[in-house]
Amino acid sequence: MEHGAVTKDFIGLTFNLSNVLMITVSSVIVFLIAVLATRSMSMRPGGMQNFLEWVVDFVKGIIGSTMDWHTGGRFLALGLTLIMYIFVANMLGLPFAVVVDHNLWWKSPTADPTITLTLAVMVVALSHYYGVRMKGFKEYGAEFFKPMKFLFPLKIIEEFANTLTLGLRLYGNIFAGEMLLALLAGLGTSGIFQGVFALLPMMVWQGFSIFVGAIQAFIFTMLTMVYLAHKVSHDH
Amino acid sequence: MQSLILGAAAGGINTGDIAFQLVSFIILLVLLRKYAWGPLMGIMKERQSHINSEIDAAEQSRQEAKTYLETQVEELKKAREEAKAIIDNAKKQGEAQGEAIIKASRDEAERVKEAALAEIESEKEKAVATLRQEVAALSVKIASKVIAKELDESSQEKLINEYLQEVGESR
Numbered sequence: 001m002e003h004g005a006v007t008k009d010f011i012g013l014t015f016n017l018s019n020v021l022m023i024t025v026s027s028v029i030v031f032l033i034a035v036l037a038t039r040s041m042s043m044r045p046g047g048m049q050n051f052l053e054w055v056v057d058f059v060k061g062i063i064g065s066t067m068d069w070h071t072g073g074r075f076l077a078l079g080l081t082l083i084m085y086i087f088v089a090n091m092l093g094l095p096f097a098v099v100v101d102h103n104l105w106w107k108s109p110t111a112d113p114t115i116t117l118t119l120a121v122m123v124v125a126l127s128h129y130y131g132v133r134m135k136g137f138k139e140y141g142a143e144f145f146k147p148m149k150f151l152f153p154l155k156i157i158e159e160f161a162n163t164l165t166l167g168l169r170l171y172g173n174i175f176a177g178e179m180l181l182a183l184l185a186g187l188g189t190s191g192i193f194q195g196v197f198a199l200l201p202m203m204v205w206q207g208f209s210i211f212v213g214a215i216q217a218f219i220f221t222m223l224t225m226v227y228l229a230h231k232v233s234h235d236h
Numbered sequence: 237m238q239s240l241i242l243g244a245a246a247g248g249i250n251t252g253d254i255a256f257q258l259v260s261f262i263i264l265l266v267l268l269r270k271y272a273w274g275p276l277m278g279i280m281k282e283r284q285s286h287i288n289s290e291i292d293a294a295e296q297s298r299q300e301a302k303t304y305l306e307t308q309v310e311e312l313k314k315a316r317e318e319a320k321a322i323i324d325n326a327k328k329q330g331e332a333q334g335e336a337i338i339k340a341s342r343d344e345a346e347r348v349k350e351a352a353l354a355e356i357e358s359e360k361e362k363a364v365a366t367l368r369q370e371v372a373a374l375s376v377k378i379a380s381k382v383i384a385k386e387l388d389e390s391s392q393e394k395l396i397n398e399y400l401q402e403v404g405e406s407r
Contacts, residue, residue, distance in 0.1 A: 007250065015252030023257055027264045034272035041279045043286060052276060076277075077269045085264060109257075114250050118257040 004103050022109040026089040034084065059083060062222050067229035071134065075228055078126070083221040086110060086119075086170065090213030093178045094206055097185070110216075111175040113168060120167030123224045124159065131231030140231070166223055173216045177209040 006017045037048035045053055059079040063072040093108030109115045131140045144155045184205060188198035387395070 008252075010252060013252035013255055014250050015256065016250045019250065019253045020256050023253075023260050027260050031264060031267055031272075034268050038272045038276050041275060043279070043283050045279075049276075049279075052272075053280060056273075056276060056280065077265065077273045080273055081261070081265045081268050085261065112253070114253045115257050118254045119261065122258060122261070 006103050016112070016114075018103070018105050018107065019109055019112055019115060021105065022089070022092060022107060023115070026085060026092060026109055029092075030081070030084045030088050033088075055084065056080060059221065062218075063225050066222075066225040067233055071232050072225070072229070075225065079221050079225060082119075082123075082224060083217050086220050087214060087217035089115075090174050090216060091210065093174065094181070094209050094213070097178065097182060108174050108178060108213075110170055111178045113171040113175075116171040116174075117163070117167035119170075119220070120163045123166065124163045124227060127227045127231040130228060134232045135234065139234075143231075162223075162227060166220065166227075170216050170220050173212050177205070177212055180205055181209065 005019075008015050008017055033048075034052065037052040041049055056076070059076060060069075063069070063075060063079060066072070089108055089110045091108075092106070093111055096106065097104060098106035128140075131143070135143075144152055181202070184198050184202045188195045188202060
């Protein structure tokens with residue numbers, strides 16, 4: 001079960017080549033889906049355009065449930081990209097995993113805490129950036145002392161807790177899913193009887209993982225919008 | 237297992253992964269915003285405004301249709317009233333004309349009857365006058381015939397004498 005990863009040092013940074021590959025694959029798939037779906041657009045949508053418009057409406061709903069559209073409209077592209085990227089990334093590890101020389105190459109990029117925490121930090125950093133930009137530094141800073149001044153340390157902890165939970169929730173769900181899939185696959189390949197025995201739970205778990213992957217993409221986007229709304233809205 | 241959970245096989249943090257994830261996500265965001273979300277939003281907005289204008293147009297034509305219908309009903313009512321007035325007029329006129337014709341013919345008949353009666357009267361008078369003349373002439377003739385037959389020489393003489401005497405006495 002223990003798979004290693006090929007790492008390479010380049011300009012002072014350590015790259016996990018598997019992650020680099022899977023991030024690139026996810027990004028390319030998302031880009032292709034989105035661009036191919038919007039190549040031939042018409043006033044009467046059909047096929048892929050219809051699907052993408054449904055996604056847009058879905059993300060609009062997420063944003064609309066956390067803040068008013070006037071402030072939330074600018075986050076639509078971010079939300080759309082996030083939900084599609086995370087969903088595709090979650091799905092990539094489900095059908096198979098590729099292991100070369102005990103090194104795991106094909107997996108979900110979101111099954112790595114480095115990746116999910118990077119996304120989480122990016123989101124929280126964005127929320128702070130928009131908080132300062134849209135409310136001014138004074139009002140943004142005053143938020144940390146509300147409703148009471150002595151809660152300031154808790155507010156600081158909250159920011160880090162938010163970041164950690166946002167990233168680790170996604171990582172944990174996807175990593176656990178892939179782990180169990182790997183275990184079932186290992187069981188299935190150890191013999192004919194075990195193969196037959198493992199087939200049903202394998203299918204069930206894959207179906208469940210698709211569900212979990214979709215839900216986690218939704219939750220990540222939802223929480224992103226909640227954190228952003230918390231920082232940019234004036235009514236707190 | 238431990239190394240997997242930490243996500244770094246060689247120990248430490250995969251700083252390169254962080255950078256690569258960040259950069260690739262930002263690139264993806266920018267590319268998608270330019271090539272996918274922008275046009276998609278454009279067409280969705282366009283459709284929205286199209287639907288809006290269509291609804292407005294439908295509402296307007298409905299209003300127009302309503303106005304037209306109202307005018308049409310009004311016009312129909314007016315036309316019906318006019319037709320009724322024309323028919324009534326015609327009926328009245330017809331009645332009056334009929335009456336006038338009847339009266340004229342009655343007068344004419346009266347006049348013709350009057351004329352006929354007057355002619356009958358004059359014809360009758362003419363006939364009576366002629367008859368009277370005829371009778372007078374006839375009676376003179378008869379008288380003269382009777383006289384001529386009765387008057388002989390002696391009585392003629394006597395008669396002449398009587399006349400002469402009468403004439404002489406009157407002088």
